[in-house]
Amino acid sequence: MDVSHILDNLNSAQREAVTAPLSPMLVLAGAGSGKTRVLVHRIAWLMTMESMSPHSVLAVTFTNKAAREMRGRIEALLGSASRGMWFGTFHSLAHRLLRAHWRDADLPENFQIIDSDDQLRLIKRIMKELQIDESKWPPRQAQGFINSAKDDGRRAGQVHDAKGGKGGHDLYLKAMTAIYQAYEAYCNRSGLLDFGELLLRSHELWLRNPELLRHYQSRFKVILVDEFQDTNTIQYAWLRVLAGQEVPLTVVGDDDQSIYGWRGARIENIQQFQQDFANSRLVRLEQNYRSTRTILDASNALIAGNSGRLGKQLWTEGEDGEPIDVYAAFNEQDEANYLAERMQGWVESGGLRQDIAVLYRSNAQSRVIEESLLRHNVPYRIYGGLRFYDRAEIKNALAYLRLVHFAHDDAALERVVNVPARGVGAKTLENIREHARQNAISLWQAIEQLVESKGVSARARKSLAEFMGIIYRLTELKSEISLSELVKQMLDESGLLDFHGAEKNDKAQARVENLEELINATKDYEPEENLTPLAAFIAQAALDAGENQAGEHEDCVQLMTLHSAKGLEFPLVFLVGLEEGLFPHSLSVEEPGRMEEERRLCYVGMTRAMKKLVLTYAESRRLYGQDQFNSVSRFIREVPVAFLQEVRIGSCLSSASDFQQSSPLAQNDTGGFSLGQRVRHQKFGEGVVISCEGQGPHSRIQVNFSEGSKWLVLSYAKLEVI
C-alpha cells in the first residue's frame, strides 16, 4: 500500500514522531508546531504500517468536538471509516467504560451523569438536611471542594489524611467533609455520577478488577493524548494504570499552554511522565506553521517572562506579516464597535467571517460585543459559551427525556415536575421530598405512593397524575418510534414547546428554535455500541454541554473565552479587554503562580492568530455593573513595542501614560540592539530584547531569558547578538 501521503507535509521531527516504534513517547513543542497533526498522522500511520485495527486505538482529546474533527482527518487520510476507535475526552471515555461494566463498577444499569447545575442543587439539598448554614459555607465552595478532591483522586474518607487538620481550618474541613460524605452516599444510592466521579470510578474499577484491566491492556495497542499539559492527577493516574507496562503512550503537550491549573491540571505531569517512563522518547517540534513571524516572536517574548519553563525555541519560515495592532478604546462600547467595524472591513476586502475570532478573559465580556455585532449585522456564534445543552429550554427537554429513560432520576424530576406550571406547589414538592427521604425511595416512587394513598391534596393529586401520565405514555412509545419522533412527541405532550414559545420576553423565539434544533440533533444521531439511542443521546448531551455546535456551518464570527480557544487557529484574532484586573485577572495579581498561568493564557490567545492579531483595551469599562478604570495590561507592555502598532494616533502607545516610561522604545534601536532581537548571555543563555532605557554606557536593557526577564547594564552584560 502506498503510504507516502501520510508522511507528505511533515517535517523531519514530525516524521520521527509519526513513525516512531511503539514505545512511550513525549512530544514537547510550542504552539502551532503540529502536535495535533502528529497525533492524527501517527494513528493513520500505525493503522497502515503496523496494520493496527481501529479497535486497538485509544485517543484522548480535550474536547469532544476536537475528537470528531481529528477522527474526520484520520478517515480522510486512510480513505476509510474509523469505527471502533476509542476517541474522546477523558470523561466520555470513562463514561463509555462504565456503561460497559456498570455491574463491576458497582453501579445501577441506569446510572445518570449529573452536570454542575444538578450537582449544586443536590449539594444545597444535602446541606439543608445536614443543617449546615449556607451563609457560612456557600454551596459553591462545597462544590469546589468536592470536585477538587475528586480531581486529586480522593474520596470523602480520604480527605482528612491529605489535608491534615490545622487550627481554624478544622471547622471548614469538618463541614466540607461531612457534605462530601453525605453527597457521596446520596449519589451512590441514586446512581448519580458527576464528571469527576466518572474518572475516579473507572480508575477504581481497574484497580479492583485486574482481569478487566488486562482485557483492555491487550485490546489497546497504543494510547495517544493531546493537550497533555492540562491533565490532572486522576486523569494521569487513569492513563498510567491503563497503560501499565504494556500499552505505549504517545503524549503531546506544551508546558507554556497549561491553563487549567485552577481546575486541578498539573503541568508537572510532563516531568512525571519522563520519570515514570524513563526510557521514553522525547521529540521536540520547533517549526511553527501557524503564525507570521511577528506574531510568533511577540508571543515568544511574552512567554519568556515566565520562570521554570521547559524551554523551547520556535521559529518559522513564514513571512514577517503585519505588526500587531493595539487599539485603546474609550470604553467597552467603543471597543465593541471597533471590533464590528474591523470585521466589516475584513469581509469587504474578501475575508471570511468564520476566519475571525474574538477572545476574552471572562464570559461576561461577550454581552456588549454581541450587542454591537447584532447592531452591525455581523453574524456570530459563541463557541463553548452559551452552551446549547446548558440553555434552560434544552435542559428542560432533556430532563423529560431522562425521566422517560429512568423515572427515578431525582434531579430531572425536580427540574420539570412543575415545568410548565401544572399546579405542583412548593409545599407539595416538600411533602414529596420528605416522603422520599423517610422511606429512602426516589421522588418518582414517592409521588406514586402519595397519589395512591391520597397523601396530597386533591388538586396536587390531579396535577401529579397528569405529569406521571406524560412520562408513562412516552415510556411506552420509546421503543416503537425513532428518537427524533420521541423528542417531538415529548415537546408536544409535555407542553414545553408552547410554554417556551409563549414566554413574554425576547427569548421566546430563540427558545423555540433551540428546541427545534434539538429535534434536529436527534435526527441523524448514531449511538455508540451497546446503548439504546435514548440512553446514548442523554449521556452525549450531558458530556457535550459546553461545546456548542449549533450553526457551525454558517459563515459566522466566533466569540469565545481564551480557555476554550485552546488548540484552535484563526487568520484574524482579536484579543480584547487587555486591562490590569481583567486580564491578568485581579485574583491572580497576588499569587505569582496564578500570574504565570495568566501569562500562559495570553500566550495561548496570541498564538491562535495566523495572519493578523489585534489587541484592544478600554480606558474605562462597565462590567458586572461597576465602572472600572484599569490601566493597560502588563501583557501588552511585555510585548516588544517593535512588534506593535497603535491604531489610533494619539490614543495609545504615544500618549497613554502607561507607555511613557517605555517611550524610548520608539527609537527602536539602542546601544546597537533592537527590540525583539535575539541575544545570548554567558550565564542566562538565549533571550529576546524587550526594552531599553537610557543612552551610552549607562543604558540598560531588558531581556527575556528562559528563566525570566532581567534588566542588564549594557556595558557589563557582554551580550552577543545571535
Ligand SMILES: Nc1ncnc2c1ncn2[C@@H]1O[C@H](COP(=O)(O)OP(=O)(O)OP(=O)(O)O)[C@@H](O)[C@H]1O
Ligand atoms: N509540516 C507541516 N506543513 C504544513 N503545515 C503544517 C505542518 N505541520 C503543521 N502544520 C499546520 O500548522 C497548523 C498548526 O498545527 P497543529 O494545530 O497541529 O499545532 P499544535 O502544535 O497542535 O498547536 P497548539 O499547540 O495550538 O495545539 C495547522 O494548520 C497545521 O495544519
Ligand SMILES: [Mg+2]
Ligand atoms: Mg494542538
